[in-house]
Amino acid sequence: MLKAANPRYLALAVLVLALAYAGFLWLRGGSGEPALSPEAVQGLFLKKGCTNCHDIRNPLVGPPFEAIARRYQDDPAAEQKLFESVRRGSQGKWYDPRSTTTYGIRRVMPAQDRKKISDAELRAMVRWILKREWRLTEGR
Template sequence: MKKVLLSLCALGSVFVQPALAQDAEKLFQGKACAACHSMDTKMVGPAIKEIAAKYAGEDDASGILANSIKNGSKGKWGQMPMPANNVTEEEAKALAEWILEKG
């Protein structure tokens, strides 16, 4: 029984991961993110790929990014602060994980 449950959980994660990535990309486009960030080019804020590269391999990178997305940040990428965003904890985490995957 235990093996069956583990197999079902593993199989379920295969279908959930692409859905989360799609949801995060929709969040990125639907929230204010795309007004300041693009995938490859610095705009008002750094490119998504630059952000992913900066945090690659860092302990709790997802948590750090999720906190910056939800609460804003200042001084991490120069003088321009990033304002807090109207997102839930789950949305901020999904966006952070999506950013890290894009690197």
């Protein structure tokens, strides 16, 4: 039986609770929203329709995520730039915007508003691309 009044047990209990709370905050990513696992972020690309035009390694309508990660790997402003490209749309950075695929789809990146993708989701998706986090989900 624990002697509840023993101050050493109390100090230990406080320490354990503090560590648990710190761990909880760390898991939430400190942003007030729960941090998304790489699997969850990968699922967002399908859910939000990005995979209709993007693959990790193969060019579809848009450039492969691997090519995007490579192009921006030494750019310290990459995260913000890609965030804006997806939010506001993008054209002319990768392809001639007048060009089309064999199915006649124009090679432009459509803007994605907040009703469709929250800021937190979009930031997580851009980081996932830049850090090549698909590697974390492979081979599982």
